[in-house]
Amino acid sequence: MKPDLRFDFIADMQKSTLTVRREFAAKRQLVWDCYTKCELLDQWYAPKPLTTKTKSFDFREGGHWHFAMIDPNGTHYWSRTDYETITPIDGYTGYDGFTDETGVINPDLPRSHINMTFTDKGNHTLTETVVSYNAPEDLQTVIDMGMEGGMASTLERLDELLVKLTA
Amino acid sequence: MDKYNEPLDTIFHALADPTRRAVVQRLVKGPAPVKELAAPYDMALPSFMKHISVLEQAGLIASQKQGRVRTCTFNPDKLAAAEQWFEQQRAIWASRFDNLDTLLTTLQGETDET
Numbered sequence: 001m002k003p004d005l006r007f008d009f010i011a012d013m014q015k016s017t018l019t020v021r022r023e024f025a026a027k028r029q030l031v032w033d034c035y036t037k038c039e040l041l042d043q044w045y046a047p048k049p050l051t052t053k054t055k056s057f058d059f060r061e062g063g064h065w066h067f068a069m070i071d072p073n074g075t076h077y078w079s080r081t082d083y084e085t086i087t088p089i090d091g092y093t094g095y096d097g098f099t100d101e102t103g104v105i106n107p108d109l110p111r112s113h114i115n116m117t118f119t120d121k122g123n124h125t126l127t128e129t130v131v132s133y134n135a136p137e138d139l140q141t142v143i144d145m146g147m148e149g150g151m152a153s154t155l156e157r158l159d160e161l162l163v164k165l166t167a
Numbered sequence: 168m169d170k171y172n173e174p175l176d177t178i179f180h181a182l183a184d185p186t187r188r189a190v191v192q193r194l195v196k197g198p199a200p201v202k203e204l205a206a207p208y209d210m211a212l213p214s215f216m217k218h219i220s221v222l223e224q225a226g227l228i229a230s231q232k233q234g235r236v237r238t239c240t241f242n243p244d245k246l247a248a249a250e251q252w253f254e255q256q257r258a259i260w261a262s263r264f265d266n267l268d269t270l271l272t273t274l275q276g277e278t279d280e281t
Contacts, residue, residue, distance in 0.1 A: 005268070007261065007264065009256075009257045009260060009261075011253050013179045013182075013249075014179065014183060016179070018256065020260050022260075022264050024264075024267065024268065024271055025268070025271065025272075026271040026274075026275060030271060030274060030275070031267075031271065034267055034270060034271065034274075040270065040274075043266070043270050044263065044266035044267040044269070044270045045263060045266075046263070046266075047258070047259045047260075047261075047262035047263050047266075048262050048265075048266065136177045136179040136180060137177055139177075139179070140177045140178070140179070142252070143248050143249050143252040144248065
């Protein structure tokens with residue numbers, strides 16, 4: 001990351017939301033394109049070392065993006081973003097959910113609502129993503145899922161964490 | 168119908184209350200009997216026990232009775248899971264945005280040349 005680019009990551013546990021803000025050194029139209037064209041999404045969306053592969057893409061209200069993030073062993077993690085409202089080039093809203101290869105949403109896992117906004121900041125663009133879960137129980141389900149991967153039962157910086165979780 | 172039907176099973180509900188938060192912070196330092204935990208609060212014991220029970224249901228603490236003394240201990244796993252998840256999410260977004268920086272630089276390079 002370029003050192004002068006703003007990056008905020010805020011968890012609000014009371015409201016079950018994550019707010020992620022990031023500045024990019026590019027014009028708004030170009031950043032918008034990177035979020036809304038699958039040939040561009042495929043080039044950046046998955047965190048390293050995973051890669052992104054689009055199975056189907058229909059960027060319109062009521063349409064969806066069905067894609068996989070693929071790990072170095074070739075395991076596919078399928079997801080789907082359903083687009084609810086679209087206001088080029090200011091923002092869009094939708095739902096993220098886990099699916100199988102055919103795009104059928106896994107009903108056992110909570111879906112999150114996404115509210116994405118793009119604003120000018122001089123020659124740069126500021127994006128804000130608000131991820132919200134329906135209820136604290138949904139967020140707990142997602143966290144417990146992560147717990148299955150095995151974890152250390154030590155906890156440092158508890159005071160900081162309590163502030164973060166309950167601020 | 169009693170009114171104990173609110174969802175009490177998440178750490179977030181459990182930690183939403185300042186008394187319960189303070190109890191957890193105290194127990195991080197080591198186990199303590201309920202009587203000692205309740206001492207700082209101007210609260211009837213049954214009310215305080217309700218807080219203890221919320222924390223137990225959330226898995227944040229455990230308690231054990233020996234004779235007439237009930238002792239509470241902190242269980243760090245639940246909070247550690249939440250912390251780990253947040254760290255993971257932050258790392259995912261950071262890596263994703265780094266990728267996008269690189270892509271934007273490439274795309275702008277192409278535009279400049281044409």
